[in-house]
Amino acid sequence: MDLASAEARFRRWIAARMQGTMSYLERNVEKRLHPERLVPGTIRIISVRIDYLTPPPPEVLADSACAYVSRYALGRDYHKTVRSRLARLAARIQPEAGGQHRAFVDSAPVMEKAVAVNAGLGWQGKNSLVLYE
Numbered sequence: 001m002d003l004a005s006a007e008a009r010f011r012r013w014i015a016a017r018m019q020g021t022m023s024y025l026e027r028n029v030e031k032r033l034h035p036e037r038l039v040p041g042t043i044r045i046i047s048v049r050i051d052y053l054t055p056p057p058p059e060v061l062a063d064s065a066c067a068y069v070s071r072y073a074l075g076r077d078y079h080k081t082v083r084s085r086l087a088r089l090a091a092r093i094q095p096e097a098g099g100q101h102r103a104f105v106d107s108a109p110v111m112e113k114a115v116a117v118n119a120g121l122g123w124q125g126k127n128s129l130v131l132y133e
């Protein structure tokens with residue numbers, strides 16, 4: 001996984017203290033930039049885009065006494081939903097691909113945005129999010 005262009009940008013960003021109070025971004029920089037240091041033996045990363053939102057129950061939307069902050073908070077924790085789907089995917093491809101796997105859902109020091117962009121899943125917008133067509 002070639003993260004060379006992301007590495008230079010990330011190092012400049014950290015040096016300029018752009019992470020603000022998100023001090024966790026300063027930790028594990030080498031593992032973040034070199035996935036093979038996070039999981040020894042890594043030679044490949046599979047990056048996926050998964051729709052994890054469940055539609056809100058109509059009664060919640062219809063009830064003016066109900067409120068919610070964000071749609072993603074209505075359903076099951078997306079970390080659990082996506083990790084479960086990734087585990088099923090890994091189980092399906094393991095017999096053919098061999099090796100070991102480890103699923104991450106923005107829960108490890110991984111440059112997931114750069115990986116997603118490199119995989120062709122979208123592009124990083126000015127808002128820093130990966131945008132999809």
